[in-house]
Amino acid sequence: MKKILMAAVALLGGVTQPVLAQEKLSITPALVAAAEKEGQVTLQYSSPLEAMQALMADFNKAYPKIHVNLERKAGTTGAQSLLQELAAGVHRIDVFAGTDAGANSTLAAQHAFVPVVPENVKDMGASATVLAPSIYYSDVSRYVVMYNPKFVTDAEAAKLVDWKSILDPAFKGRISLVEPAFGVVLAPLLYVMNAPGLGEPYLKQLKAQNPAIYLNTAQARDALISGQQPIAFLAQWEAVALGTIESGAPVRFVYSNPMVESLGNGWGIVTESPHPNAARLLLTWLLSRDGGLAMQGPIYAMRSSLTNLDDTRAGIARVAKESWYHPPGEVWHPDLKDWFENSPKYQEIFTNIMHQ
């Protein structure tokens, strides 16, 4: 805990102070040639495999001579693995992508990443650069409450917009939660812990609703589709909801009011990466307009954090025509200082209450 605090303080201090020499990143013929000479890049990531394969397929359309080695180390175990490797002097990974702001900030504080500044940094939203120049957030996660319309009526679904309505006795035994072990699950927990009228008492009331608490978000979705736990709460986000709907599964979603919007994938170039040019090319492309469009593609389906890029996602355009769809109202963004400092404490509170 003390270590995390120190890391966060050091990091926040670092953001406001003149930092180490920051390398400007732009795609030049020389960089492409050098990257192609290296021929490969190893990406350690946490997102779903299919989404990352689709994103990298788009990268390879632009740069077919660079093979991307995909290495999935999901959740915080990936950050831990990278920390251990760097501490041991093992430099294997070129680019890292992780969603947990706490884990990412610890990695940044340990100088795990090369400080860089992409040429289009001015086009990125404020939340995208919160861990700059070490990490850039290319996309945003929007939290949704997913439900199975075969088991949840329209009237019940309408209630789910309100955070407190989940405590309605009608929902008892029908809700799933997910252990807050991953970045995407932590953000809504941060809202719960900070919102007036919610906090620990709310979590206790939620526990009284007899929810199933799954180890990961996929299990919760599976239980939702099968009807076992037809309401997935606190742990699902728009992109996976769109993908699940696309597969034809009986799934719909509502945005809570306020909707929690937080950091998506944070990307950084690992220090002493074995393929430094390919790593720079990949990161620069990911943060570019082309990368943003690829992220808004049909499978990755995340909303780009580039402020000058409209929401081009076909999935959103499709569900927007459905009668059950209602766009988000008020938006709530987590306080990242709170995330860095308090997320372990919030996780512990959640676990203690839910595993009583």
Add this chain to the structure above:
Amino acid sequence: MPRLRLPRNLPALLLLAVVFALAGLPVLSMLLGALRSGPGGSFGTTALARVFLTTAYLKPLMATLEIAFHVALLGTLFGVALAWIMSRIRPPGRGLLEVGIMLPIFISPFVGAIGWITLGQPNTGMINVALRALGLPTINILSYGGAMFIMALFLVPYGYTLIRHSLDRLNPELEEAAAVCGAHTRGTILGVIVPMLWPSLLSAFVILFVLSAEMFSIPGLLLVPHGYSNLSYAIYAKTTHWPINQAEASAIGIVLLVMTLIGMAIYAYAVRVQERFISIGPKSPRAVMRSGPWSLPALIGCLIVLIYVIISSVLPVLALTLRALLPYFSGDFALSDLSLVNLRHTMADQLAITALGNSIIVTAGSTVLLMMIAFLVALGRVRKPSALSLVTWLVASIPIAVPGVLIGLGMIWLYIRTPIYATLAIIFLVMLARFLPILVRMFETGLIQVGRELDQAAAICGASDLTITLQIRIPLLAGTMRSAAAVVGTQIFNELTASALVFTSTSSVLPVVIFNYMFDGNYSQASALALVQIVILMAGLAFLWLAGTALPAMRSRMQTGRA
């Protein structure tokens, strides 16, 4: 010129060194890990103090002991029933039934649990849909009883093998003497067989207890979401929730290790007692039922075994097959929803293909290495008992109760600064450490049952130890070796927890890819790949059977024909 004299016990010392490097070092590394406060950090006793000097883990410990006891009891009872039917009632089609009983070990418990969730979840489980349609009461697999039942089903083959082996090798003359003296079947069972069999029952119970205590996959998927917490879950949480506390995870692992050491001491005692009830060479067991394979008792026995096979293997594999053919599972489907798209996608995924190749290489290579090392360890323990062979046996046995995730952590700490790290070699080492104990157990049981009189006779005739091993021990253990290769090869092919920590983009193995598909929510593609995994395993087993049984028989027939 003076001759260099090597110490007499040099081979035994070398074996100990190899076993220590393979099985002892990762466990030692894990133990040291309990003293680490972070990567490259200082050493301290905070984690050990929290685990051993507070009540923080008392509840998970009690839950672990409770479920392990229940599963071991149920699994042993199932094992006894099946072994009794197969050995003494002798139903028709024993060869096929034998394969059927062993099927659960060829299905990863993780994959099997997914199959059983599909079958038995209360709302839309396939069995429950059928039961509801028939107006019958439904089942809830997402309950303590459900998880206990599924764990027992998956572990039965381990208990069955131990008990069946002993039942087959019990000296039949004692049973015949009881029959000659007028004892009825019940009297023979209670007065002769049970007193001779109890060491095997105890061994089976202990092994099942230890394996259940360590298991995470089934309780993790079936029970943890509903508020259950045991030691393996506590380890999982400490290795996945940020901030990760690997030291505390290792300290929790020590609790499991202590439980195993106690279990192993009981097991060693049982094995020693078991030696009193052996026969020399392979003798046929005595059939209790003499009325032929098509008699009513034999048919009832056959039916019982078939029900077990259907529940333990056929139903979960059918559920998996269905999931592999559907885009998603929502409890109902039309025939037009079924397609091979998931299988095609899976077989086109380069990650899956690479992982499949790696899995085959690792399985073949480490099975061969394990067979050699485990045979030598068991041989030392059974035929050349000494302090050295006992220590070697103990070191080889220790990893049995160390959860896979902690073996993985131990391996990382041990090899991260070496060229082995992040290569396929570390996956090999993981397999050698994790599965040496199981194989040693199998060879040990096999060697005990064939007795040592034949060895002694050959030695008196001047045969060297090598000759005795090649011409007596190995031929007599041919069946055990085939079983051992099948069991351990399967375990290696299905290993997930440790591999998931040490894999890289180029050294991934099949279970890791299946797990990642599931982690993404892509259960259909995961099921498709799991089916591919099962088919490959079956093909490997068919090859083993062909190589071990059919080909020698064919050769023998040809030689007889020529003569």
